[in-house]
Amino acid sequence: MIPIRDFFGAHLTVANLQRSRSFFGDALELELAQVFRERKVAFYWIGRRGDSMLGLWRRGRVRSG
DSSP states (O other), X not given: OOOOOOOOEXXXXXXXXXXXXXXXXXXXXXXXXXXXXXXXXXXXXXXXXXXXXEEEEEOOOOOOO
């Protein structure tokens, strides 16, 4: 197995971007890096700025059938 030494980013799809921003920003106190409202995405720094990022993407409408 090859050991993981570095990790830059992860992305999560969320149903409610505003509620998720409150959780990750306020409750977990992650530093907001950038918001792209038109793309419905927010990025947070994990640890020190420039080390790792978390991307929160609001999912589109889910269609059934």
